[in-house]
Amino acid sequence: LKRYRIRPASRLVGRVVVPGDKSIGHRAVLLSALADGRSRITGLSGGLDNAATLRAMTAMGVRSHEEGNALVVDGVGLHGLHMPAASLDCGNSGTTMRLLAGILSSQRFGSRLIGDASLTSRPMRRIVAPLRARGAHIAGVSGKKEGEVYPPLSIAPLLPEERLLGLEYEMPVASAQLKSCLLLSGLYAKGVTALSEPVLSRDHTERMLVALGVPLQTMGPMVVFDPADFSGHLPGFEWHVPGDFSSAAFLIAAALVVPESRITIEDVGTNPTRSGLLSALAPMGASVHVTPRGVAAGDEPTGVITAHAGALRPGRAAAEVLVRMIDEVPAFCVIAARAEGVSEVRDAEELRVKESDRIATMASVLAEFGVRCEELPDGMRITGRAGPLCAANVASRGDHRIAMAATLLALCADGESVVDDVECVETSFPGFASLLRSLGAAIDQESAP
Numbered sequence: 302l303k304r305y306r307i308r309p310a311s312r313l314v315g316r317v318v319v320p321g322d323k324s325i326g327h328r329a330v331l332l333s334a335l336a337d338g339r340s341r342i343t344g345l346s347g348g349l350d351n352a353a354t355l356r357a358m359t360a361m362g363v364r365s366h367e368e369g370n371a372l373v374v375d376g377v378g379l380h381g382l383h384m385p386a387a388s389l390d391c392g393n394s395g396t397t398m399r400l401l402a403g404i405l406s407s408q409r410f411g412s413r414l415i416g417d418a419s420l421t422s423r424p425m426r427r428i429v430a431p432l433r434a435r436g437a438h439i440a441g442v443s444g445k446k447e448g449e450v451y452p453p454l455s456i457a458p459l460l461p462e463e464r465l466l467g468l469e470y471e472m473p474v475a476s477a478q479l480k481s482c483l484l485l486s487g488l489y490a491k492g493v494t495a496l497s498e499p500v501l502s503r504d505h506t507e508r509m510l511v512a513l514g515v516p517l518q519t520m521g522p523m524v525v526f527d528p529a530d531f532s533g534h535l536p537g538f539e540w541h542v543p544g545d546f547s548s549a550a551f552l553i554a555a556a557l558v559v560p561e562s563r564i565t566i567e568d569v570g571t572n573p574t575r576s577g578l579l580s581a582l583a584p585m586g587a588s589v590h591v592t593p594r595g596v597a598a599g600d601e602p603t604g605v606i607t608a609h610a611g612a613l614r615p616g617r618a619a620a621e622v623l624v625r626m627i628d629e630v631p632a633f634c635v636i637a638a639r640a641e642g643v644s645e646v647r648d649a650e651e652l653r654v655k656e657s658d659r660i661a662t663m664a665s666v667l668a669e670f671g672v673r674c675e676e677l678p679d680g681m682r683i684t685g686r687a688g689p690l691c692a693a694n695v696a697s698r699g700d701h702r703i704a705m706a707a708t709l710l711a712l713c714a715d716g717e718s719v720v721d722d723v724e725c726v727e728t729s730f731p732g733f734a735s736l737l738r739s740l741g742a743a744i745d746q747e748s749a750p
């Protein structure tokens with residue numbers, strides 16, 4: 302086990318790039334594997350979650366190799382995957398499991414999806430129920446919540462005369478993993494896939510499929526795919542994966558909470574379905590500026606983000622904005638902890654089924670750093686203060702975003718803090734500690750006894 306030993310920081314200054322977007326990376330790997338011909342992907346994060354997706358595709362006969370800083374993938378076509386010899390291990394990655402389940406439900410071979418302890422406790426009924434409704438033979442196991450379905454997921458082959466059916470579905474949650482699972486299975490179905498979400502979740506899958514010529518129609522939180530207009534082929538592509546906004550969010554937070562800091566992050570994905578944090582920060586008086594820079598990975602807007610420290614007002618993250626910042630709530634909590642007054646996170650029940658129960662873990666981490674925090678069923682109320690926090694010794698509970706949020710709280714503490722169990726940071730943000738060091742933070746990584 303590894304841990305960070307962190308001393309309070311006085312000033313973080315510099316220009317950095319963050320690893321490639323995890324969400325976009327998963328999709329680029331999956332779509333390149335299913336394309337006809339060769340694709341080149343640059344900017345992949347090197348994180349463990351994307352690696353799990355690539356490993357699964359490799360286990361089904363997809364060849365790839367590195368060429369300089371690019372991953373070159375030789376796609377096998379939508380119908381070219383082979384039966385894997387063993388269970389596919391999705392590690393810690395919910396996106397890997399849920400998106401793969403959509404693809405594998407459409408195959409004429411069987412498969413089994415497994416994951417680590419955290420992933421094995423995450424709800425899968427949301428994908429299993431609609432996949433079954435369209436004719437897939439997929440099952441999970443029962444677990445702690447009655448009626449819920451958990452990994453491992455077992456998928457039996459479609460029979461020779463079977464094909465997945467069209468699906469008209471009102472999704473019970475705004476979830477890009479569920480939406481993408483159903484869209485990818487829809488590529489193989491014989492009828493129309495028509496989905497609607499309560500609120501539009503991140504739309505990377507839609508943007509990428511459209512960029513590859515797949516006829517999707519989108520209108521707000523609705524998306525329709527009609528296979529009658531689809532050639533059945535995805536072309537190979539050359540895409541650059543921009544920096545991960547969710548990783549950039551921790552640097553934005555660092556710049557806002559460590560006095561006199563100023564951090565510039567280059568080449569960050571700024572897709573509006575991901576950048577809700579900026580909307581939540583604006584009324585707090587936070588100094589964050591985005592300069593648009595172009596388009597990456599098909600149709601993903603990118604920009605340069607600069608953030609600097611200053612007085613903060615309390616804020617609120619809820620409703621539609623919350624969905625657009627679902628992974629940034631831990632970073633928001635750090636910022637709220639430093640804003641004099643009461644900030645609120647609401648409508649965030651989904652956080653209870655992320656890599657950890659992020660409402661409970663974040664509330665207890667805040668409390669350990671001496672920040673008053675009231676846990677609510679769908680969020681929390683945080684009483685922030687501008688003075689130093691209390692140094693603490695906390696554990697990440699295996700959740701990468703909790704580990705990074707705790708590290709930032711430690712930078713604002715009145716003495717040395719320790720964050721235990723930090724190897725999970727590698728799932729999304731390899732090099733997190735060294736990048737903060739390059740900006741002036743004093744963080745040592747050590748092996749825990």
Ligand code: S3P
Pocket residue numbers: 323324325327396475476477478479481502503627628651
């Ligand atoms: C993701 C979707 C979100 C997000 C996750 C990545 C994706 O999950 O929290 O980190 O890549 O589609 P949900 O779909 O469960 O909201």
